Amino acid sequence: MDFAYSEKTQDYLARLDAFMVQYIEPYENQYQKENYRLNSTPNWREWQVPPRVAELKQMAREQGLWNLFLPDEKAAAGLSTLEYAPLAERMGHSLLAPEIFNCNAPDTGNMEVLHYFGDDAQQDQWLRPLLEGTIRSVFCMTEPDVASSDATNMQTSIVAQNDEWVINGRKWWSTGLGHPQAEIAIVMGLTDDDADKHLRHSMVLVPLDTPGVKIERMLPALGEYDAPYGHGEVVFDNVRVPKENIIVGPGAGFKIAQGRLGPGRIHHCMRAIGAAERALELFIERGVSRIAFGQPLLKLGGNTERLADLRVAIDQARLMTLHAAWKIDEVGARKAIKEISAIKLVAPNVLQQVVDETMQLFGGASMCHDTPLPGLLAVARSLRIADGPDAVHRATIAKTELKQWQERKND
Template sequence: MDFSLSDNSRDYLSRVQDFIDQHIAPYESNYRKENQRFNAGPNWREWQVPPHVAELKAMAKKAGLWNLFLPDAELGQGLSTLEYAPIAECMGHSLLAPEIFNCNAPDTGNMEVLYHFGSAAQKARWLEPLLEGDIRSVFCMTEPDVASSDATNMQTTITAQGDEWVINGRKWWSTGLGHPDAKFAIVMGLTDEDADKHRRHSMVIVPLDTAGVHIERMLPALGEYDAPYGHGEVVFDDVRVPKDHIIVGPGAGFKIAQGRLGPGRIHHCMRAIGAAERALDMFIERGTSRIAFGQPLLKLGGNTERLADLRVAIDQARLLTLHAAWQIDKVGAMQAIKAISSIKLVAPQVLQRVVDETMQLYGGAAMCHDTPLPDLLAVAKSLRIADGPDAVHRATIAKTEVRAWQERMNER
């Protein structure tokens, strides 16, 4: 295994870093203030994107720093999963950067679904404007009335009636639902309850202006509404879409989900590592510049040892994530399931640990938005739920380990 940067990856990484340093980082504090001014409170119908965001996106697109996540030389920049991973880490230093480069969730995942599984008509109508950044999208999977950590529990129904699909159900934590440019959702639901449990569900494209789509509210995540994207609760009440809005066909939902979630988790985890690096820089800066009891904070209370442990933890998480990226490129997401589950377990935990220790050094300043620490903590904790609870990842890892052990025993 060789995780060294390719020439292509090194070039894009340098250009992305320069763009962040010159254009995004200087704007971040103003972005938060503007976002609070434009988008205060839960009234998502009045949310708007601060105007400078569109200007930065246009600059990034003109610079060729656009759709970097997509391994297609025409629609994206042709980077493999492993090549993109360090670039995603670089973006993770900033809470705004992924959007500026059109590399933000949930749109990247939806673009990957349409790129790999969409029909020609679906690509023309939905993928192309997403790739251009003209519209935004939503992914509706989690439901409030079932244990969504087991996705086979989904109760939303997608029923065939004539030349239409009829959707009924309730979804929540649907990221992006409050965005003023959100135009459609990919909805996962039950199409055949008598089929094998991983062939019961399907994904359909639902334009958000379709009759029967009722957005009820945006949900605050740890007290923040995450405007202008938001995480919404939405009801589908006899929503009708044409038959050609199904992706692949009935029963393909889990197959598509695995294809969507594999590379997307690499992106999440590498961004988490980038965020952890930012928090670690803040740990060192605070620890060396603040004096208490006659000494720098770094020299008190075991903070030097904590710094060393955090450094090692980040580096371990990075290597594990790069290994998962390498596996996806070599054998595909389905065959890399243990590696993917491992990074989903480890990377958010490491970010949360680094942020928590850094907050201890910052004291009261860490509790408000004078620093990015509250947002970084929210990202870490949210990932540990949005990407599935730790227990599920551990169960997947353990199951694959037992299976591998049994195969080894049978070969003897």
Template sequence: MNFEHSELSQQYLDKVSEFMQTKVLPKEAEILAQNRKINEHGDWRQWQVPTAAKALKQEAKAAGLWNLFLPDSELAQGLSCVDYAPLAEAMGHSLIAPDIFNCNAPDTGNMEVLYHFGSKAQQEQWLKPLLSGEIRSVFGMTEPDVASSDATNMAATIEDAGNDVIVNGRKWWTTGLGHPDAKVAIVMGLSNPDAEKHQRHSMVLVPLDSQGLTIDRMLRAYGDYDAPYGHGEMTLDNVRVPKENVIMGLGKGFAIAQGRLGPGRIHHCMRAIGAAERALKLMIERGQQRVAFGKPTIKLGGNLERVAQARMMIDQARLLTLNAAWKIDNLGVKQAMTEISAIKVVVPNMLQQVVDMALQVHGGGGMCDDFPLAGFAAMARSLRLADGPDEVHMGMVSRLELAKYKPKQR
């Protein structure tokens, strides 16, 4: 396995890193402050994208630093998972950066679904405007009334109605639902109840202005609405859409999800590694600058050991993630299931530990908005649920491991 950056990847990494240092980070505090002001607004329908963020997106697009996640040389830059991984890490240094490069979730996953599984008509109507940044999208999977850690529990229904399908159900923690440019949801629901367990569900494109679709509220995550994206709850009450909006056909939902979540987990994890690198940097800088009891705080209370622990954990997590990316590129998602599940446990837990170390060194400063650490802490804890809880991923790893030692049939 070779994790060395390709020439193409290195070229883009240099450009992304420079853009981050000269454009994004200098504007980070301003944009985050505007987002917090938006958060204070009681009506999510009044949310707007900060002007500075819009300007940065146009600059990134003009510089060719756009849709870097998509492995297509015509629609994007043709980068593999391994090639894109260091770019995602560079973007992870700031909570606002992925959006600036049109590389933010859930849009990246939705674009990958449409790219790999969408019909020509679906790609024309939805993929192209998503790639251009004209619209945003959401992914409706998690539900409030069932244990969504088991996705087969999904209670929302997609009923075959001749030329149409009718969608009913409730979805929540639907990221991006409050964004002013959000136009379409990919909704997953039960369509074939009598089929085999993983062939019962489908994914369908539902325009957010469809009759019967109601956005009920935005949910606070650790006290934050995460404006202008938001995490919303929506009700679908006899929402009728053309059957052409079903992606790949009824009963294909889990097959699509497996393809969607593989590369997307690489993206999440590499961004988290970037956040951990920045947290470690801030920890060291703060510890060297502040003095207590006659010494720099970095030399007090076991902090030097924590620096070493952070360095080792970050590098281990990066290698594990690159290993998963290499397997996806060279062997396919199905042959990388152990590694994909493993990184979804290892990396968010690593980020949570590293950020907690950095918070401790920052004292009260780490708890407020003067530093990005509180945001990173919320990100880390959220990631341990967002793509499924740790226990589900560890269950997958253990099943695959036990299968290697299954007794041979005599």
């Protein structure tokens, strides 16, 4: 395996870095203030996107820095998972950057679902405007009344009636539900309670203006509403959509989910590593510039040793993630399940560790929006739930390891 950046990656990375340095990073502080001014209310119906965001997105698109995540040369940049990974890391330095390059969740995963599994009509109606960045999308999977870390528990029903699917249930933590441009949701629900547990569920496309779709509230994540995206709770009350809105067909939900959640987790993990690099830069800057007890903070309390440990931890996480990306490209996401679970366990924990140590150096300044640290901490802690609990990843790794051990023993 070779993790050296391809010429294509190097070209995109250089242009991406230049764009971020020139346009995004100087705007971040202003964006934070504008976003708070426009969206400080929990009433998501009033949320707005600062106008500069649309301007930057148009500039990025004109420069060919658009839809970099999708390995299709006709629709996007045509980068492999391994080639895209360093770009995701660079975007991870900024909480805003993925949005500017149309590479942010949940749209990336939803676009992958429609690209790989959607039919021509579904792609024309929904994939095309998502790729163009004119609409936003939502993925409705987690439910409040069941342990959603076991997706076979999902109870939202999707029942066939004549030429329609009728959907009833409640979903929450549906990211992007509060965005002013959110128009379509992919909803995963139960279509056949008697089938094999991995063939019971399906995914359907539900326009958010369909009668019976009731957005009840946005949920604050660690006290922040994450406007203008939001993480919403939504009820589907006898929602009816045409039969052709099902993706692939009844019972294909888990097959689609496995395809969606593999590469998408690489994106999350590489962005987490980029965020960790950003936090480490802040750690060093604060450590060498801040004086206490007559010395720079870096020379006090074992901070030099912590710096070394954090450097090693980030580099280890990066290599693990690149290896998982390489394996996805080589054998597919389903056969790289152990490696994907490992990075979902490691990368957010490393980010949380780096941010936590950096916050210690910043003291009170780390608790407010004078630094990006509160946002980075929220990302780290949220990922350790949103991408599945650590315990589930450990169980998957152990189960796969034991299976491989048994296969070797039998050989």
